[in-house]
Amino acid sequence: xxxxxxxxxxxxxxxxxxxxxxxxxxxxxxxxxxxxxxxxxxxxxxxxxxxxxxxxxxxxxxxxxxxxxxxxxxxxxxxxxxxxxxxxxxxxxxxxxxxxxxxxxxxxxxxxxxxxxxxxxxxxxxxxxxxxxxxxxxxxxxxxxxxxxxxxxxxxxxxxxxxxxxxxxxxxxxxxxxxxxxxxxxxxxxxxxxxxxxxxxxxxxxxxxxxxxxxxxxxxxxxxxxxxxxxxxxxxxxxxxxxxxxxxxxxxxxxxxxxxxxxxxxxxxxxxxxxxxxx
Numbered sequence: 483x484x485x486x487x488x489x490x491x492x493x494x495x496x497x498x499x500x501x502x503x504x505x506x507x508x509x510x511x512x513x514x515x516x517x518x519x520x521x522x523x524x525x526x527x528x529x530x531x532x533x534x535x536x537x538x539x540x541x542x543x544x545x546x547x548x549x550x551x552x553x554x555x556x557x558x559x560x561x562x563x564x565x566x567x568x569x570x571x572x573x574x575x576x577x578x579x580x581x582x583x584x585x586x587x588x589x590x591x592x593x594x595x596x597x598x599x600x601x602x603x604x605x606x607x608x609x610x611x612x613x614x615x616x617x618x619x620x621x622x623x624x625x626x627x628x629x630x631x632x633x634x635x636x637x638x639x640x641x642x643x644x645x646x647x648x649x650x651x652x653x654x655x656x657x658x659x660x661x662x663x664x665x666x667x668x669x670x671x672x673x674x675x676x677x678x679x680x681x682x683x684x685x686x687x688x689x690x691x692x693x694x695x696x697x698x699x700x701x702x703x704x705x706x707x708x709x710x711x712x713x714x715x716x717x718x719x720x721x722x723x724x725x726x727x728x729x730x731x732x733x734x735x736x737x738x739x740x741x742x743x744x745x746x747x748x749x750x751x752x753x754x755x756x757x758x759x760x761x
Contacts, residue, residue, distance in 0.1 A: 483509045487617050488541040488587050489652045505539035511589040512538040512558040516569045518576055523711055523752050525674040526580050526606060533578025535569060537585045542610050543645035545721040546728065553585065563595035574603055579673055580627065582606040590617055597624045604675055612649055613656035628660035628678045635694045643725065658702065666707045681711040684740050686728045692740045700747045710751035712744050
């Protein structure tokens, strides 16, 4: 496979046995873990947890990544589409409220094979937001819930912290496509059955960026169209020490200011407690 699935447009040759491209992965899915995950947003977790599959590799290089061994160091096991489907069914049998596919973009063709038949729970596409619209269109009708990050709207910040200066324009276009596909959020008994949840991780000293992201969401979507998840779990892991301005935890005052801004805008969604940044 000559890969152009994500905005990197590597054109790299990736096969079942040969890893390549920016993501450094083969064409077949590689997953580090599958589990009932209790710490997604409540509308995805339900009583028993989200049935989460953590895929290896990533098309971003976030200096503060909390999952570096999975995203950048190749930890994981190769899977066929058939085995992936079995994993979904095993998680559903354990009570999963949804099937939550984390960082799946570079394995899109095989994941689509695994979703050939509908599942009895929503399928969640959980990504960093750095997506090509063309790839997202191939998922229409297979994905029920999109869970993208909107990390930055400032190209310089995206380049400095995630190695992708073009992130803002790709993520914005991707989110618009996601919402086009899903339409407004549909909740039943507190669980999200269809829709888009936009996440933003507040970075230390970057409250202005968080506010700009919230402004963008409020400007582009009518009330109650999307859910917004304001995250305060930042911990200076990975290579964050090389960036002194973010080499600290979030101050409670920063989290409070971001939450107040969220409420003033009237965005509907979720906000993490600062305790989520504990080890």
